[in-house]
Amino acid sequence: MAVIKKLKAVKIEQNHLLGIQDISFSQVSEILDQAKTFITLNKSDSKKIDILKGKTQINLFFEPSTRTQSSFELAGKRLGADVMSMNIVNSAIKKGETLIDTAMTLNAMHPDIIVIRHQDSGAPNLLSQKVNCAVINAGDGRREHPTQALLDALTIINRKGKVEGLKIAICGDILHSRVARSNIYLMNMLGAEVNVVAPKTLLPHSIERLGVKAFTDMKKGLENCDIVMMLRLQNERMHGSFLPSVREYYEYFGLTPDKLKEANKDALIMHPGPMNRGVEIDTNLADDINRSLIREQVELGVAVRMACLKIFCKRN
Amino acid sequence: MKEKYLINARIIDPKNDLDEMGGLIIDSKGLIKAVGKKVANGNLPSAVDKIDLKKQVLIPGIVDMRVFVGEPGYEYKENFRTLSDAALSGGVTSVVSMPNTSPVIDNVSMVDFLKRRGRDKSRINIFPAATLTKNTEGKQMTEFGLLKRKGIVAFTDGVKTVQNPQVMARIMNYASQSESLIMQHVEDNILSEGGLINEGEISTRLGLKGIPFLAEKIIVERDLSFLEEYFCRYHISQISSEKTVSVIKKAKNEGKIFTTGVSINNLSLNENDIGDFKTFLKLSPPLRTENDRRSLVEAVNEGTIDVIVSDHKPEDVESKRLTFSQATTGATGVETLLPLALELFHNKSVKLMKLLASITSNPAKILGINKGSLEKGNEADLCVFDINKPWVVNKDKLKSKSKNTPIEGRKLQGQVLKTFVKGEMSFERV
Numbered sequence: 012m013a014v015i016k017k018l019k020a021v022k023i024e025q026n027h028l029l030g031i032q033d034i035s036f037s038q039v040s041e042i043l044d045q046a047k048t049f050i051t052l053n054k055s056d057s058k059k060i061d062i063l064k065g066k067t068q069i070n071l072f073f074e075p076s077t078r079t080q081s082s083f084e085l086a087g088k089r090l091g092a093d094v095m096s097m098n099i100v101n102s103a104i105k106k107g108e109t110l111i112d113t114a115m116t117l118n119a120m121h122p123d124i125i126v127i128r129h130q131d132s133g134a135p136n137l138l139s140q141k142v143n144c145a146v147i148n149a150g151d152g153r154r155e156h157p158t159q160a161l162l163d164a165l166t167i168i169n170r171k172g173k174v175e176g177l178k179i180a181i182c183g184d185i186l187h188s189r190v191a192r193s194n195i196y197l198m199n200m201l202g203a204e205v206n207v208v209a210p211k212t213l214l215p216h217s218i219e220r221l222g223v224k225a226f227t228d229m230k231k232g233l234e235n236c237d238i239v240m241m242l243r244l245q246n247e248r249m250h251g252s253f254l255p256s257v258r259e260y261y262e263y264f265g266l267t268p269d270k271l272k273e274a275n276k277d278a279l280i281m282h283p284g285p286m287n288r289g290v291e292i293d294t295n296l297a298d299d300i301n302r303s304l305i306r307e308q309v310e311l312g313v314a315v316r317m318a319c320l321k322i323f324c325k326r327n
Numbered sequence: 328m329k330e331k332y333l334i335n336a337r338i339i340d341p342k343n344d345l346d347e348m349g350g351l352i353i354d355s356k357g358l359i360k361a362v363g364k365k366v367a368n369g370n371l372p373s374a375v376d377k378i379d380l381k382k383q384v385l386i387p388g389i390v391d392m393r394v395f396v397g398e399p400g401y402e403y404k405e406n407f408r409t410l411s412d413a414a415l416s417g418g419v420t421s422v423v424s425m426p427n428t429s430p431v432i433d434n435v436s437m438v439d440f441l442k443r444r445g446r447d448k449s450r451i452n453i454f455p456a457a458t459l460t461k462n463t464e465g466k467q468m469t470e471f472g473l474l475k476r477k478g479i480v481a482f483t484d485g486v487k488t489v490q491n492p493q494v495m496a497r498i499m500n501y502a503s504q505s506e507s508l509i510m511q512h513v514e515d516n517i518l519s520e521g522g523l524i525n526e527g528e529i530s531t532r533l534g535l536k537g538i539p540f541l542a543e544k545i546i547v548e549r550d551l552s553f554l555e556e557y558f559c560r561y562h563i564s565q566i567s568s569e570k571t572v573s574v575i576k577k578a579k580n581e582g583k584i585f586t587t588g589v590s591i592n593n594l595s596l597n598e599n600d601i602g603d604f605k606t607f608l609k610l611s612p613p614l615r616t617e618n619d620r621r622s623l624v625e626a627v628n629e630g631t632i633d634v635i636v637s638d639h640k641p642e643d644v645e646s647k648r649l650t651f652s653q654a655t656t657g658a659t660g661v662e663t664l665l666p667l668a669l670e671l672f673h674n675k676s677v678k679l680m681k682l683l684a685s686i687t688s689n690p691a692k693i694l695g696i697n698k699g700s701l702e703k704g705n706e707a708d709l710c711v712f713d714i715n716k717p718w719v720v721n722k723d724k725l726k727s728k729s730k731n732t733p734i735e736g737r738k739l740q741g742q743v744l745k746t747f748v749k750g751e752m753s754f755e756r757v
Binding site for chain 2: 216
């Protein structure tokens with residue numbers, strides 16, 4: 012008689028945070044729930060705990076970054092980890108060392124977690140195949156910036172109670188934006204309706220296939236939205252002939268009180284920073300404390316990164 | 328050399344539309360003496376040694392129009408000896424070597440070097456191509472007349488396209504006087520600048536800059552316009568998209584005379600196979616959608632595409648163990664060209680005769696070389712294969728010096744058993 016082998020249920024648990032595309036709804040919930048507990052901690056007098064005591068965190072930044080890098084550094088330190096930040100922009104890589112060689116060198120120092128930012132899409136994936144520790148993506152090329160999307164979700168939940176059922180517009184340079192991609196995946200996963208608004212030259216090919224509606228008319232794209240996420244327009248895009256001028260861009264795609272009228276009355280404004288006032292956003296709107304969540308995003312960013320460090324560090 | 332009697336084979340000779348059980352006699356000079364059903368055990372003297380092919384398929388040795396060798400300059404990626412070992416195990420007996428070496432093959436002295444090395448170190452026929460322009464810079468045309476006299480069979484900038492329309496028009500105008508074959512890699516550099524994979528949903532998801540199909544189509548359209556005014560022997564090295572297929576089909580229907588190739592990779596893989604940034608699948612032209620792949624396969628079956636090439640481009644580990652944008656383009660393929668092509672026969676996409684013509688008689692005809700057929704008096708370059716034998720691709724068992732196969736672990740059906748070059752059995756699978 013044939014013996015039927017019982018198949019064991021395999022629990023697939025990602026050891027790395029490479030992108031929102033690679034994690035599950037339950038993992039997202041775990042991170043967000045954990046992050047909520049850190050929000051209070053970060054406001055208290057004694058901000059430091061020791062759950063990552065004895066652990067080593069390496070921040071590997073191949074691209075210049077101020078806010079993400081300092082946010083990760085602070086997050087690690089508040090959890091008691093030993094944090095080392097390496098700016099590769101002006102070091103070994105310039106001497107001809109490849110990413111894998113750098114990874115092997117660092118791996119020999121037995122880190123528990125590596126946070127990487129790289130200009131090439133997929134670099135964190137490559138790194139994760141070569142090291143023994145957890146890898147957290149802090150932004151790779153145009154692909155993903157998962158912790159930014161997670162902190163955006165947390166910020167929205169903090170104000171609106173939930174993401175599910177909300178209508179969210181992501182506006183600006185979608186083509187070159189990893190923040191946009193991660194947010195599209197995450198907000199869709201959490202049950203929001205997502206619009207993207209951009210000039211045609213800054214909309215990626217087949218973007219609708221990611222589950223969004225695309226608009227080139229900003230007012231239509233903002234209709235009945237609860238959240239307006241603005242993206243930074245990088246100045247170098249002007250040279251590639253993506254756009255005729257800053258003036259024209261602001262006229263059609265800059266967030267102004269007039270365009271914002273199309274959104275819901277209590278619509279909130281977000282921006283991953285750094286902002287170009289007068290290019291993608293009206294300066295008064297950016298500072299409007301009743302509508303702008305920009306400072307809150309930075310604040311909750313630390314909590315989300317603490318949660319990610321804790322969860323992924325533990326897993327290895 | 329003793330005469331050889333190959334018997335009991337399924338002989339397929341696409342050039343003569345021959346598909347029958349029979350045998351083949353190789354004479355003492357290594358030439359084909361007789362072929363077909365008359366060469367059977369009963370008709371042969373009983374004293375001679377016979378090689379019983381046990382009903383396996385016997386075809387002309389495969390002609391691969393697009394192979395990168397590595398000599399001179401990149402011997403660590405592939406040399407003539409390793410290339411010929413790889414080719415023979417895949418039933419390939421003639422290759423056109425691309426001129427993108429270091430230095431590039433753009434003058435007569437380099438041709439002598441290449442021919443000498445090819446003759447001394449390899450056991451297959453090397454047909455060298457020279458560049459279209461000096462140092463592949465796309466500015467100054469090379470000496471088509473003198474190079475052709477030295478034995479150059481085709482002119483191509485290999486991985487590059489002549490961008491300047493004026494230069495290209497003059498090249499086509501001038502090349503006709505020496506009846507030189509022009510092989511163009513079709514890609515508009517400005518449209519494809521910084522591009523890494525097909526532009527589409529996958530490039531959006533992976534965050535990699537895309538290469539639009541237009542980059543290919545626009546050069547094909549440009550060159551075919553020139554061809555109306557400056558007729559020459561013109562061959563499109565490789566195409567990758569459905570839209571280009573339509574352009575070619577239309578031009579052929581209008582009576583334009585030119586030929587087209589496609590890489591086996593674009594017939595067997597699509598952009599989804601890139602998965603989690605597999606650099607071995609970073610190719611030029613890029614893998615495109617499943618729709619594109621299907622239309623290319625259909626174009627082979629109906630004869631719109633004439634030739635299938637391996638686009639064998641060996642790359643060492645260090646060139647591929649990088650981020651996707653930093654990694655080099657290209658994959659090996661000369662050893663797996665036939666088995667992978669047979670997939671298209673087994674899954675009933677392409678008729679066997681058509682498929683075999685695209686790797687034997689068609690390339691030979693385009694190149695103007697006396698290969699790719701089983702005619703009496705030809706050199707006996709032969710390939711014997713088991714059309715059904717299943718096997719699994721294992722990069723460590725492949726003979727190329729580089730291991731960047733794009734189909735590692737793929738289950739294939741059909742394997743080469745014996746390869747003959749000029750009447751000698753140069754390879755036998757044990």
